[in-house]
Amino acid sequence: MSNRPLQIPAGDRVRRGAAADGNRQAAAVPAARKELRASKPALSIAIIGGGPAGLYLATLVKLLNPKHEIEVWERNAADDTFGFGVVFSDETLGGIEHADAAFYERLSQDFATWDDIDVHFRGQVLTSGGHGFAAISRQRLLAILRERCEQFGVTIHYREPAPPLAQLRGSHDLVVGADGVNSLTRAARAAVFRPELDVRRARYSRAGPRISVQRLDEHVHRGARGGQLDAQWPD
C-alpha cells in the first residue's frame, strides 16, 4: 500500500486572510481600495490582454468602483487553451480571498491541492513537504474570470488584437499592458519600465498524460542543451 498522501479537497486548508508582510502583493489590494473608492471620478480603462492578469485586474477595479468603464482586448478566442494549469501558493490564495471572497469561493470548487514536491535528480527522489499549493486549469480559471467580468459589465473584445497604444492613450484615461511575458506594451515603453530579461539555457517541459498524480513530480536532467526540468502536476 502506498504511504503517499492523498489529494486533499480544497477549501479549509488555505490561509485565511492576506499576507502578514505589508510589502507583499497580497496585502496591496486593501490599501489601493481606499484610493479608488466610488467617490473618485470614474475612469475609462483599456486593458491589453485577456489572460489571468488582465481579467483579474478588471474584476478588482470594478469592485473598487463599479462606475469605471473597462474594455479588455484579447487576440485569442475565449475558449482557446494555451498551457495547462495555474498554481497558487497559500499566501497568494489568502490575498485573493481578501480581495474578492466570492471569486475565491468559486475558484475553490475547482482546485486540486497538495503539499509535497518530489524532485527526481541523479536517481534519487528528494521529497519536500509543507508547501501548500492549489492548482486549477488555465481554461477553467479564465472561464471563471470571464463570468465574473460579465457580471460586472466589463467589455471583452475576443479575437481582436488591441488597437495601437497611441490610439488607446488618446481614447482612455488609463491603459494597462497585461499582454504577457513578451509584452509589446512593455517593449514599446522600455525606457520607462526598464525591464531586465535574463534568458538562460535551462529547458522546462510539461506533459499532459491521462494519469492521476497526487503530488508535484519534478525530474531534473542534464540534457544535450543544458539543464532540463520535466514536471508532472496533480490534477
Ligand SMILES: Cc1cc2nc3c(=O)[nH]c(=O)nc-3n(C[C@H](O)[C@H](O)[C@H](O)COP(=O)(O)OP(=O)(O)OC[C@H]3O[C@@H](n4cnc5c(N)ncnc54)[C@H](O)[C@@H]3O)c2cc1C
Ligand atoms: C513553463 C511555464 C510554467 C508556468 N507555471 C506557472 C505556475 O505554475 N503557476 C503560475 O501561476 N504561473 C505559471 N506560469 C506563468 C503563467 O503562465 C503566467 O504567470 C500567467 O499566464 C501570466 O498571466 P498574464 O495574464 O500576465 O499573461 P498571459 O497568460 O500570457 O496572458 C496575456 C494575454 O494577452 C494576450 N495578448 C498579448 N498581446 C495582445 C494584443 N496585442 N492584443 C490582444 N491580446 C493580446 C495573449 O493572447 C494572452 O491571452 C508558467 C509559465 C510558464 C511558461
